[in-house]
Amino acid sequence: MDKKRILLIASFAGSLIRFRGDFIKSLIANDFEVFTAAPEYTESDTKIIKAMGAIPIEFNLQRTGLNPLNDLKSIKELKSIMKDNKIDLVFPYTVKPVIYGSMAANSCKIPVISLITGLGYAFTGLSAKARTLQRFNEILYKLSIRKNKIIVFQNKDDYQLFLDRKVISKQQRVDFVSGSGVNLNQFTFKEKNASDKVSFLLVARLIQEKGIALYMEAAKLLKAKYPKAEFNLIGAPETSPSAISEDELNEMHKEGIIVFHGKQNNIEEHLHQNDIFVLPSYYREGLPRTTLEACACGNPIITTDSVGCREAVKEGENGFLIEPQNLEALVKPMEYFITHPDKIKDMGINSRKYAEERFDVNIINNDLVQLIKSVLKI
Known part of the structure; x- marks a missing residue:
C-alpha cells in the first residue's frame, strides 16, 4: 500500500526545524511521506529537512499585513502543491498557514487538521488596529476552518474564545496538546546550586x-x-x-x-x-x-x-x-x-x-x- 502523504504548512521555514522537527521525524517513523511548505527556505533549512527524510516545497507568503492579491496567490500556490503531490492530509499551524492552507485544502476536498498555536497580536485587543485585525481574522477563521476534520488547541482559553466568538461550534471536533512539546534528551536537566549570585x-x-x-x-x-x-x-x-x-x-x-x-x-x-x-x-x-x-x-x-x-x-x-x-x-x-x-x-x-x-x-x-x-x- 502506498504511503499516505502529509503536508505541513508553516509561515517560517526555520520553525519546521525548531518547533516541528521531532514531529516530522515521528510522522516518517510512522510510515507517512512528509512534505513541508513554507516561504523563503535557506540552503541550511532545505538541507536539514531533507536529511530528516521530508520533502521541502517553497511557496510565497506575506507573513505580516493584509494584501488580498498576495493572499489569493498564496492560496492558489498551496492548491497546486496539494494537487501536484497528491496530498492525503494537510496539517497547517500559525495564523496564515491555518487560514490559507485550510481554504486551499477544503477547495481540493483534502482533510485538514489545523493547529492553533496562539492568536498573537491581532487578538490582544490593545489597540484599534489590533481590534480591527481581530474582527477580520475571525471572519477568515470562520470561512476557513469550519470544514476541518479536527482543530487542535494548545490551551483552553483559545478554544473558549473561538466558541464565544462563534468562530467554531460545539459540534466541531477539537483536541488539545501541551504546546509543541520539548525534547527531554536535548534539553537536559541540571540541578541548581544555591549561591548569592542569582x-x-x-x-x-x-x-x-x-x-x-x-x-x-x-x-x-x-x-x-x-x-x-x-x-x-x-x-x-x-x-x-x-x-x-x-x-x-x-x-x-x-x-x-x-x-x-x-x-x-x-x-x-x-x-x-x-x-x-x-x-x-x-x-x-x-x-x-x-x-x-x-x-x-x-x-x-x-x-x-x-x-x-x-x-x-x-x-x-x-x-x-x-x-x-x-x-x-x-x-x-x-x-x-x-x-x-x-x-x-x-x-x-x-x-x-x-x-x-x-x-x-x-x-x-x-x-x-x-x-x-x-x-x-x-
Whole structure:
C-alpha cells in the first residue's frame, strides 16, 4: 500500500526545524511521506529537512499585513502543491498557514487538521488596529476552518474564545496538546546550586508585548538593591512597530543593568547557566516553547497569569504567576528568589518533573499522529 502523504504548512521555514522537527521525524517513523511548505527556505533549512527524510516545497507568503492579491496567490500556490503531490492530509499551524492552507485544502476536498498555536497580536485587543485585525481574522477563521476534520488547541482559553466568538461550534471536533512539546534528551536537566549570585534569563522576541520593557525596569530596580544579581536577555532585534530599541538594550548592557546576548542558538546552555526563567508576556500566547525548555532544564518559572503562559506553572511549586503589565508583581517573585536562593533547587526539580509529565515531545507527537490516523482511518 502506498504511503499516505502529509503536508505541513508553516509561515517560517526555520520553525519546521525548531518547533516541528521531532514531529516530522515521528510522522516518517510512522510510515507517512512528509512534505513541508513554507516561504523563503535557506540552503541550511532545505538541507536539514531533507536529511530528516521530508520533502521541502517553497511557496510565497506575506507573513505580516493584509494584501488580498498576495493572499489569493498564496492560496492558489498551496492548491497546486496539494494537487501536484497528491496530498492525503494537510496539517497547517500559525495564523496564515491555518487560514490559507485550510481554504486551499477544503477547495481540493483534502482533510485538514489545523493547529492553533496562539492568536498573537491581532487578538490582544490593545489597540484599534489590533481590534480591527481581530474582527477580520475571525471572519477568515470562520470561512476557513469550519470544514476541518479536527482543530487542535494548545490551551483552553483559545478554544473558549473561538466558541464565544462563534468562530467554531460545539459540534466541531477539537483536541488539545501541551504546546509543541520539548525534547527531554536535548534539553537536559541540571540541578541548581544555591549561591548569592542569582541569575535570571528572558528569551523572547524583543517586542513590548513579550514584557521586555517591564523586565528591564525590574532589573534596574533590583540591580540597585542587589548588585550581585544578574539579568540576562536573549533575542534578535526586531523591526515591528512594538520593537524594543536596540540602542536602549545596548545602553542598559553598557550600564551593567542587563546582560544582552542578542540572538543565540545554544539556548539549553544559557538555561543551565542561569537560575530562573522569566517571561512577563501579555501577548496572546499558545504555550511558549521557551517556558517548556526552561522547565525541562530545571529552571523555576516566573510568567504571567494569562492565556498560554499560565499552562507552564504550578503556582508555588515550580514558579510563580504574576499579573500582566504590573512592575510590582514582577519584582516581588524575582526578589523572593534573590533573598531565598535555597528555594531555586527544589522548584527547578519540580519544573523538570512537570516537563516529564506533560510536555514531553514524544507524548505530544504521538497524540498528533493518532489524530492523523483517526482521520485517515488507518
